[in-house]
Amino acid sequence: IVNGRELINEEAEKFSFPFDGMDMQSNKPMLGVSTKPSATDDGAVVEQVVPNSPASKLGLMEGDVITKLNDHLIKNPVDLVEAVSKYKPGDRVDITFERNSKMLTKDVTLSERKDAMVMQRSFPMDEDFFKQFERIMPGMMEPIDRNFEMNGPNRSQSPKIGVNVEDRADGEGVQVNEVNRESAAEKAGIQKDDVIITYNSSAINNVDDLLEAIRNAQNKEQVEVEVKRSGAKKTLRLKVPKQLKKRAL
Template identity: 25%
Template sequence: MKHSVKSWCEMVVLILWTTLSWADLPDFTGVVSSNAPAVVNITATSKTMTSAQDPQALLRQFFGGQMLPQQTQPQVPQISESLGSGFIISKDGYILTNNHVVHGASKIMVKLEDRRELQAKIIGTDERADIALLKIEAHDLPVVKLGNPDQLKVGQWVLAIGAPFGFDYSVTQGIVSAKGRSLSNESYVPFIQTDVPINPGNSGGPLINMQGEVVGINSQIYSRSGGFMGLSFAIPIDVAMEVVEQLKSSGKVERGYLGVGIQEVTKDLADVYGLPKAAGALVAKVLPDTPASRAGLKEGDVIVAFNGHEIGLATELPQQVGRAHVGSTQKLTIVRGGKTMIISFVVGDLPAEGDDNAQNNLNAQGAGHHLGLYIRDLTPEEKQNLNVTGGVEVSQIYDGPAASAGVRAGDVILRLNHQNIGTVQDYLNIVRKLPVGKPVEMVINRQGNQAIVAITLGQ
């Protein structure tokens, strides 16, 4: 009898605990119902020319290529489709999504919640921020309500609506893990990090707070496997809308430019430079003929504030400079030789990638981070020693698509996606156009031996 009473009490406690636990979870139904009608599915179609398969290839391989001469095969069109998400920001049909969702597309179709399918045109794109502005011909469309990402707090609930793997209008939820994250390949965006499950097809969809407001664009994940691993990143909606206004007015995006190479300040470096704490951006290089050089910045200066706003991490500096108006005068608080001073500089226009060699060498590591590696040009002597005419060396590598494929520091990349690489600039141009989620060929030279690896750029 006592045992039965004890079991009954334990069961009651368990039921009450379960009920209270569920009561603590938020109800997302209102947030979803108010936003889902303005979320769209995007199908981007692209056409590429590829060589037709040689019908005698197997015979040639079997006979060692001696009996059957290789023949030039005609180019044939290959049609491919990629899926993504987006959301409507105006009743007359403006839609926000990611640039990588529509990059290189010859045709873009948008599917609305009411099942209408309309062709969209690209108003403008911003590769650096991974933003694309589309337009469809329609009226009185449902729109999302935009929120203020600055009011987001770490630990708050957020949710995503999108079409992962084509399963349209799927809803996932999580919390804000961090704010102001800087990713190496997009250093001008202060990303919102969440643990909201994001998969291929979610890209371009909205990140929504519990007030039903869009606070970001789901852009990318960090993964060693290509699938979701708990690290998702969204572009803050205020950053995106600044891009939208520029794309609407001029069709292009301007970003502020200083012209320095920077690095983080460690505790040891803070002691060396007489700083009270490890914060700020240490100037490792000043590029010639730039706003930084004209303002008198020097290597070894530590930038601790921009217009009075403290720089905690070095990655915050390009974000703040990038949002400053080109031609405006801004102030930097720096520490030089243990003394604090303020200098002014006129904000330059961020050069297009590849406009000058010095900028290429600094930005090469950023573009390379799409694959998870740092690269550099080979010297003439190195080319001669390796008996190659071009290529770039992998100077450093970290977890990413390249590491997963077996690429190592010291490898020389000779060809990527069937295109020869002569210089860092060649590499940058090719990487920016790599397809997402599709394996591509990389030919490398490793200690004099040539090898081929397959690399897949994650979405």
């Protein structure tokens, strides 16, 4: 077990871990961040924040570096996973993180992990994932059908426009909860709280509609995206990001 743990910590430098743990059972604590190792191995760098999660309510942002959870020092994503797992949903914890060279400490209540949808959307099980996981857990991936993600067909080939969205109760468009910095969406002018109602002339009623529209338009140079903002409709032009193939050869 000790050797296995050392291997995981060593390989964490090359591996981006999902949202503070991959166990999707209920009654498990959730902070609600996706992190990657820092260049200096002195924290877990926030890559994405789950909307309406404890991390979101805390105000964590992409690029923040989590260095401590209560008394647990966080040097990499594995440390964060282990630290969160020591608590229960409803426990209040102090999170220390670095932002713009300043150290901040805020307290937040951990929630219960009930919905794996955001993890599924943001954690494509592509070839790189399998290669890296195999180094950490040899033989563990053999029973898994590599043509499927946790929630269906592998969608890793779809371009990422850089938004975190969710369905709306009225079924009219999808709500933008977060826009990644320097992403195609940000450059197009899409903002947090916008409601995307069409993408490349396709009506968008839910997240699956948007995924399908993005896939269908992936070979275009530019698409029009219609959003509703403060009750008014706006048409934005988004430059479609190109998917560059990569393989370990």
